[in-house]
Amino acid sequence: MQPRQQQLPRKRILFLDAYDSFSNNITSLLQTLLDVEVSVLHIDSPSLFPLGIDSTPDEEAKSRFVKELARYDAVVCGPGPGNPGNQRDVGVMRFIWELEEGNVLPVLGICLGFQSLVNSCQGGQVKRLRRGLHGMVRTIIHRMDSVAPVEGDIFAGVNGFKATLYHSLCGHIGQEGIDQQEWEEARWQPQDRCPELLPLAWVEEQREEGEGFEAGTERILMAVKHRTKPFWGVQYHPESVCTEEEGNKIIVNWFEEALGWNQKHKRTTLVDGHNLAEAAIKPSLLSQLTPSGEPRASGQWWEKFESDPVLRSVSVPLPRGIPVPDIVEAVDPDASERIILDSANAAPAKSNADVRGRYSIIAAGLDEALRLEYHAGDDYATTKLKAVGGMSVNLSQQVPIARYGSIWALIAAFQDARHIDVEGPETTPFLGGFMGYVTYEQGLMDIGINLDHPRPHHRPDVCLSWITKSIVIDHLAGVVHVQHLRSSGSEEDTWLEKTTGKLLTLQNTQRRPSFNSKKDNTQLPQTPTKRRPSRSTTSIQTPLTKEYEDKVRLCQEHIAAGESYELCLTDQTTITRPLSDVQPPLSPTQPKHPRLSSSPATRPNSWSLFKHLRTRQPAPFASYLRLHPATLVSASPERFLTYDRQGKCSMRPMKGTVRKSDICSTLSQAENILHVPKEEAENLMIVDLVRHDLHSICGAGNVTVRDLLKVEEYQSVFQMITVVEGQLPRQGGYGGLDALARALPPGSMTGAPKRRSCEILRGVEGGRERGLYSGVVGYHCVSGRGDWSVTIRSLFRWDDEVGREGGEEEVWRIGAGGAVTILSTEVGEREEMFTKLAGPLRVFGEVC
Numbered sequence: 001m002q003p004r005q006q007q008l009p010r011k012r013i014l015f016l017d018a019y020d021s022f023s024n025n026i027t028s029l030l031q032t033l034l035d036v037e038v039s040v041l042h043i044d045s046p047s048l049f050p051l052g053i054d055s056t057p058d059e060e061a062k063s064r065f066v067k068e069l070a071r072y073d074a075v076v077c078g079p080g081p082g083n084p085g086n087q088r089d090v091g092v093m094r095f096i097w098e099l100e101e102g103n104v105l106p107v108l109g110i111c112l113g114f115q116s117l118v119n120s121c122q123g124g125q126v127k128r129l130r131r132g133l134h135g136m137v138r139t140i141i142h143r144m145d146s147v148a149p150v151e152g153d154i155f156a157g158v159n160g161f162k163a164t165l166y167h168s169l170c171g172h173i174g175q176e177g178i179d180q181q182e183w184e185e186a187r188w189q190p191q192d193r194c195p196e197l198l199p200l201a202w203v204e205e206q207r208e209e210g211e212g213f214e215a216g217t218e219r220i221l222m223a224v225k226h227r228t229k230p231f232w233g234v235q236y237h238p239e240s241v242c243t244e245e246e247g248n249k250i251i252v253n254w255f256e257e258a259l260g261w262n263q264k265h266k267r268t269t270l271v272d273g274h275n276l277a278e279a280a281i282k283p284s285l286l287s288q289l290t291p292s293g294e295p296r297a298s299g300q301w302w303e304k305f306e307s308d309p310v311l312r313s314v315s316v317p318l319p320r321g322i323p324v325p326d327i328v329e330a331v332d333p334d335a336s337e338r339i340i341l342d343s344a345n346a347a348p349a350k351s352n353a354d355v356r357g358r359y360s361i362i363a364a365g366l367d368e369a370l371r372l373e374y375h376a377g378d379d380y381a382t383t384k385l386k387a388v389g390g391m392s393v394n395l396s397q398q399v400p401i402a403r404y405g406s407i408w409a410l411i412a413a414f415q416d417a418r419h420i421d422v423e424g425p426e427t428t429p430f431l432g433g434f435m436g437y438v439t440y441e442q443g444l445m446d447i448g449i450n451l452d453h454p455r456p457h458h459r460p461d462v463c464l465s466w467i468t469k470s471i472v473i474d475h476l477a478g479v480v481h482v483q484h485l486r487s488s489g490s491e492e493d494t495w496l497e498k499t500t501g502k503l504l505t506l507q508n509t510q511r512r513p514s515f516n517s518k519k520d521n522t523q524l525p526q527t528p529t530k531r532r533p534s535r536s537t538t539s540i541q542t543p544l545t546k547e548y549e550d551k552v553r554l555c556q557e558h559i560a561a562g563e564s565y566e567l568c569l570t571d572q573t574t575i576t577r578p579l580s581d582v583q584p585p586l587s588p589t590q591p592k593h594p595r596l597s598s599s600p601a602t603r604p605n606s607w608s609l610f611k612h613l614r615t616r617q618p619a620p621f622a623s624y625l626r627l628h629p630a631t632l633v634s635a636s637p638e639r640f641l642t643y644d645r646q647g648k649c650s651m652r653p654m655k656g657t658v659r660k661s662d663i664c665s666t667l668s669q670a671e672n673i674l675h676v677p678k679e680e681a682e683n684l685m686i687v688d689l690v691r692h693d694l695h696s697i698c699g700a701g702n703v704t705v706r707d708l709l710k711v712e713e714y715q716s717v718f719q720m721i722t723v724v725e726g727q728l729p730r731q732g733g734y735g736g737l738d739a740l741a742r743a744l745p746p747g748s749m750t751g752a753p754k755r756r757s758c759e760i761l762r763g764v765e766g767g768r769e770r771g772l773y774s775g776v777v778g779y780h781c782v783s784g785r786g787d788w789s790v791t792i793r794s795l796f797r798w799d800d801e802v803g804r805e806g807g808e809e810e811v812w813r814i815g816a817g818g819a820v821t822i823l824s825t826e827v828g829e830r831e832e833m834f835t836k837l838a839g840p841l842r843v844f845g846e847v848c
Contacts, residue, residue, distance in 0.1 A: 011036045011259070012269065014072040014277060016093050018043045018080025018112050021753040022166070022688050024695035025239035026078055026110065027280040031700035033248055034255050038700075039277035041068070043080070043091030047276045053088050065095060066103050068276045073269055074106040074258040077113025079237065081563050081756040083169065084116040084126050094120065097231070105267065106230040106258030108251075111167055114233030118171035118224065123194035125172040129220065130213050132168035132822040133205070134565040135681025137242050140222055142201040143188060152225050154232055154253040155200055161247045164240030164684065165203070166752075168562040168822070171221040171235065173197050178219075187219070190227065197224040201234070223250075230261040240688050241705050281699045282742060285412040286733035288405050302383040302397060305370050306468055306487050309418050309782065311431050313483040314500050318473060319507035324360045325611045327480075330506045331471065331499050332364050338607075338626045339363035339435045339465065341779065341787075343475060344635065345618035345715065357620030358476045361430050361779065364499070365469040371627075372414070372434075373460035374407045376445040377453060381407055381462075407462055408446075408741035411780075414466075415737065420782045422645060428472045432485030433781040436464035437625060437632065437791070440774035443745025444762075447755050452767065459771075459798055463627050467779075469495060485782065538577040538844060539803075548833060549826035551764050558760050559822050566685045566751040567761060569829070570770060570817030573837060575795075575844055576803040579810050580605040581631065606631045609795070609843050616846070617839045618715050621789035623777045632772050634794035635839065637714050640746050640776050642787040643736035647728030649698065651690045653748045654790075655683040655819055656711075656720030659835045670718035671711045678823040679720060680709050686819075687722045689747040689754060694726035697738045702727045716839060736786040740776075746790045749774040751819060772796040773815030795840045814840045 013030055017023045017040050027038045044053035048061045057065075069075065075096060082089025089112070096107055097120035109117040118124040140163050142155040149156055174191030190198050201223035209215040223234045232254055238247050261267075319327070324342050332338075343357025363369070371384040380398040387393055404410040415433065422431070441451055442461035468485040482499050548571055555567040604612075610624040610633045617635040625632040638654040656679040658670050674680075687705065694703045703726040711720050728734040751757035773796065778788030795814045803809030816837035818829050 009271070011073045011255075012071060013038050014069065014075045015040050015280070016043055016075065016077045016091075016096070016113070017041065018078055018082075018090065018093065019753060019755050020078055020080040020112070021692050021747070021755075022237060022239060023078050023080075024280065024692040025688060026076065028695045028700040028703065029239045029248070029251065030076065031280070033251050036073075036255075038280045039072075039275070040280050041092070041277040043093055044088075045092065045276060048092050053091050057092075062095065064276065065092060066099070067270075069099075069103065069105055070270045071275065072105065073262060074108070074255065077107060077109040077116060079111030079113065079166065081753050082112065083562055084112060084119040090116050097121075104229055106254075106261050107232070108254050108258075109231070109233035111235060111237060114224070114235050115167075115169055115171055117226070117231055117233040118173065118194075118197065118221070121194055121196040121226070123173065123191075124197060126169050127172050128560060128562075129168055129170045130207050130218055132559055132562075132565075133165040133220075134168070134559070134822055135684045136165045136677060137162050138165055138203045138205070138236075140201050140236060140247070141204065142223070150198065152198075152232075152257055153200060154225070154250050154257060155223065156253065158249045158253070159246050161244040163236035163238065163243040163247050164688075165236055166240075166565050166685070167235060168560050171224070173199065173221060173224070175199075175202075175219040175221060183219075196227055198227055199224055200232075203236075230258060232257075237688075240684070241691065241708065242684055281729075282696050282738075284697070284729075284733040284735070284738050285406075285409045285741065286416060286735070288409055289413055300397060300399075301395060302370060302385070302399075303414075303417075305385070306466065306485070307417060308487055309420060309432065309468070309485045310487070311420065311483060311485050312496060313428075313431075313481055314496050315479050315481050316500055316503050317507065318475070318478045318480050319503065322506055324362070324473060325607075325614070327471070327473070327503070327506065328362055331502045332362075335364075335366065336626075337366040337628065338624060339366065339467070340610075340624040341435070341777070341789075342614060342622040342624065343620050344614040344622040345620050358474065359429050360473040360475065361435070362471040362473070363435050363465065363467045363469070364471060365495070366465055366467075366627075369468065370466040372411065372462070372464045372466070374401075374442070374462040375455075375458050376439070376442045376461040377451055377455065381410055406741075407442075408737060411462075411464065412735065412737045415780060415782065416735075418782055419784065422783045426645070426783075426785070428474070428481045428483070429785055429787060430470060430472055430779050430781045431483060431783055432468050432470055433466065433779060433783075434464040435467050435779045436462075436627060437630065437772060437777045438462050438744065438775050439772055440745050440749065440770040443775065444758055446741060446744050447758065449755065449758055449762075455769075457798070457800065459629055459800070463630065464780075465627065471499070538575060540573065540575050540841070540844065542573045542837070542841075543571040543833065545830060548830050552820055552824060552826045552829045554764050555760070555820040556822060556824065558764075559820070564751055564753065564757045564760055565821075566682060567757050567764070567820045568749050568751045568817060569761065569764065569820050570749070570774065570815050571765070571833060572768065572770075572773070573814045573816070573841060575812040575814070575841075576809055577812070577844075579808055581626070581810070606633055606797075609633050612846065613795075613840065613843050616842065617793065619793065621777075623789065625777065629799035630772060630796065631799075632777065632791065632794060632796045633840075633843075634777065634789075634791055636777075636789045636792050636794060637717075637719060638748065638790040638792055640778070640788045640790045641736075641740055641743055643728075643739055643785065645784045647730070647734060647736070647784075649694060649726045649728065649736065649739045651694065651724045651743070652721050653683065653686040653690050653724070654719050654721045655686050655748055656680070657818070657832060657835065658718045660716055660718065664718070667711060667713050667718065670713070674711050674718065674720045675709070678821060681823070682819045682821060683709055683720050683722055685752045685821075686747045687724060689752045690724045690743070693743040693747065694724060694739065696742050697734060698726035698728055702729075717835070735784055737780060740780075740786070740788060744776065745774060746776065748790060748819075749792075770815055771798070771813065773813065793836065793839055795843070812844075 174193035
C-alpha cells in the first residue's frame with residue numbers, strides 16, 4: 001500500500017473590506033479562480049481602531065496588524081466609496097503601503113485600493129474624472145504585444161477584453177502632460193512626476209466639450225505595478241458580471257507573481273496566532289444560537305404556541321370568474337385584520353402583459369394568530385396573541401433580543417422549532433408560517449446604520465403573524481387549497497369544512513366581481529352633486545418639482561465626489577382625508593370585531609382602494625395588509641427574494657422604467673429605449689450588488705446570473721430586470737431567512753455601495769422615514785420556502801398618524817423615485833418619479 005500523500009494547506013489571502021457592495025463578489029472570484037482561503041478584515045476594525053476610525057492606532061494596534069498580515073500569502077485592498085485621501089474611507093489600508101521592508105507582502109489594490117496605492121506614491125495624485133464612469137463597460141488597453149514585456153506585468157499573455165468601471169476618481173501619474181505624438185510609447189513608461197509606478201493598462205475615453213474642458217480623449221489609468229515593491233493595482237472591477245472572462249487571467253497572473261515574490265524573498269506564513277479577520281461567508285442565524293448566561297428556552301407561552309404542527313388541507317376547484325377579493329369576503333367577511341398576497345395579473349391581460357403571478361395567498365384567522373413585532377433599535381421584541389378558540393386572551397410578552405443576538409435569529413429559532421419536512425413536489429408554495437412586512441428602516445439597522453433616537457413613534461418595523469389558517473389559490477391549475485396547520489393532538493375543529501363549504505357555495509352563485517358592482521356601498525359616485533365641508537375633503541401634497549430636481553443635483557454631486565455609484569432617490573406624497581377604516585363599538589351580541597367598512601357618506605376604505613388598484617394596475621406581487629397599526633395597499637411588480645425548501649434563492653432586481661405611450665407601445669420599442677448605457681448601468685449596478693448580498697451567505701461559486709438586462713412588459717410600464725440565483729450551503733443550518741436578513745434593505749431602493757448610499761440618502765431626503773415603502777412584504781413557510789416583494793407602487797398609512805382634524809382624518813403616503821446616476825438629468829428623474837407615482841395616486845382621484 002502506497003503511503004497517503006499529505007495535502008498541502010491552502011494558500012491564504014486577506015481581503016481588506018472598505019464597505020463596498022461588490023466586496024463579496026471579489027472574495028468569491030479569488031476563491032474560485034485561485035483555490036485559496038479568503039479572510040475579511042474591515043478597514044475600521046475595532047481591533048485596530050478601538051477609539052474609532054478617526055483616531056490614530058497606537059503601536060500595539062499596528063503590531064497586531066503586522067502579526068495578522070504574517071498569516072497570509074497576499075492581501076487584496078478592495079473597492080469602496082469615498083476618497084483615498086480620507087482616513088475614514090481607507091482606514092487600515094494606508095498602513096499596507098507604509099510597511100517596513102521586513103513586513104512587506106504582495107498586494108493587489110482594486111478601485112479604491114488601486115487609488116490608495118497611487119495616492120501613497122511620490123507624485124501620485126487622485127483627481128475627479130471629467131464625468132464618472134459607473135456601470136460603464138469599456139475596452140481595457142494593455143501592453144499585449146505592442147511593446148517589450150516587463151517583469152511583473154500581470155497582463156502578460158492576456159488578450160483584449162472589456163471590463164466594468166465604477167469610479168468617479170482617477171489616478172494621475174503625469175499622463176496629462178504627455179504629448180499626443182509620444183503617447184503610444186510613453187504611456188507604458190514610468191513618468192517623471194511619479195517614478196515609482198509602472199503603468200500597465202489604460203482606458204481612453206472620448207469626451208465632448210463642456211464644464212471647462214475641451215473635447216478630446218481623457219486618459220484614464222487602469223492598472224499599475226510598483227517598481228520596487230510587490231504592489232499591483234487595477235482601477236476596473238474584475239468581479240463584475242459584465243467584465244469579460246479573459247480578464248480573470250490577470251487575477252491568476254497576479255497571484256503567481258505574488259507567490260513567486262514570496263519564494264524569492266523566502267517569505268513564509270504563520271499558521272498559528274490570533275486571527276483578527278473573519279470568514280468570507282457569514283455564519284447562519286441558527287448557528288449563532290449558542291448557549292449564553294441566560295437560557296433562551298424559558299418555557300413561555302409563546303414558545304409552546306402551535307408547536308409540533310400537523311398540516312390538514314382540502315382542495316376544491318377555483319370558482320370561475322370570481323376574483324380574489326370576492327373569495328376573501330366570502331370566507332372571512334368579519335375580519336378586522338387581513339393579509340392577502342395577490343397575483344392580480346394571473347389572468348392574461350388584453351395587452352399581453354407579464355403574467356408571472358400564479359399563486360394568491362389569503363391569511364385567515366388573524367385574531368388567533370401569534371404576532372411578532374419589533375421596533376428597530378429596541379432591545380426586545382414583542383409577542384402578542386388576541387384570542388384562542390374564540391375566547392379573548394390578549395396575551396403580550398417582551399422577549400429580550402440579547403438571548404438570540406438579533407431579531408432575525410429569534411425569528412429563525414421560532415420557525416425552526418415548527419419546521420415541517422415536506423417530501424415530493426411542491427403543490428402549494430405556502431403551508432403556514434410567518435406572513436407580514438419589514439420596513440426600510442429595519443433594513444438600515446441590519447446594515448449598521450443607526451436611526452435617530454428617540455424616534456418620533458414606536459411603530460413595528462418587523463410585523464409578522466404566524467399563520468395557521470390559509471387559503472392558497474393556484475390560478476394556473478384552477479385549484480383552491482384550504483389549509484390548517486395545527487398542533488398534533490389538538491382537537492378537531494370545523495374551519496376546514498366551513499371554509500370549503502363557502503367556496504363551493506360561491507362556485508354555484510352568479511356573483512359578479514365586487515370591484516365591478518355598482519351596488520358596492522363602499523364606493524361613492526365619482527362626481528358628487530354637492531361639495532362637502534373642508535373637513536370632509538381630500539387634500540393631496542405631491543413633491544415640489546424644483547425641490548426634487550435640486551435633490552437630484554445634490555445626489556449627482558455626491559456621485560461625482562466618489563461617495564456613491566448610484567443613489568436611489570425617493571420622495572413622498574401625502575393624502576389627507578376623512579377617516580375611512582371605521583371600527584364601530586361592539587354590541588353585546590357581536591363577539592367579533594366587525595370588518596373594516598366605510599361609514600355612511602364617507603370615503604371608501606382601504607379594502608375598496610385595494611380592489612380598485614388591483615383592477616387598474618394588476619401586478620404579480622400585489623398585496624393588502626391590515627395589521628394594526630399599519631395598512632398597506634400595494635401593486636408591486638417587483639419580486640425581491642424567493643427561496644425554496646432546498647435553499648435555492650432567486651432575486652429579481654428591477655431598474656429601468658419606461659411608461660407605455662403612443663411612442664412606446666410594444667416590447668421592441670421599449671427595448672430600444674431601455675437598452676442604452678444609462679438604463680443598463682442602473683440595472684447592472686444593482687445586479688452586482690445583489691450578487692454581493694447572496695455571496696455573503698451562499699459562498700464562493702454558488703451565485704449565477706440569468707436573464708441579464710431583460711425588458712418585461714407590465715400593465716402600464718415596461719421594466720428592465722435581471723435574475724440572480726444562489727444556492728445556500730447544505731450544511732451549517734442555513735435557510736431562506738439568512739438570505740432575507742443579509743439582503744435588506746432592497747438594493748434596488750438604495751443604490752450602491754449600499755451602506756454609504758443609504759447614509760447619503762437619509763441626508764438628501766431630510767431624514768424622513770420611508771416606512772413600509774422600500775421595505776418588503778411576503779411570507780416564510782414552515783417548509784422553509786419563502787417569497788418577498790419590494791414594497792413599491794403602493795400606498796400605506798399608520799393608525800397613529802392623523803391629519804389636521806385629529807382623530808377624524810387619516811394620512812396616506814405614497815413613495816416614488818428613481819435611481820440617480822452621473823448620466824441622469826433633473827427633468828428625466830423628476831418625470832420618472834411622477835410616472836411611478838401616477839398609478840397609486842390615480843386611485844384616490846377615481847374612487848374618492
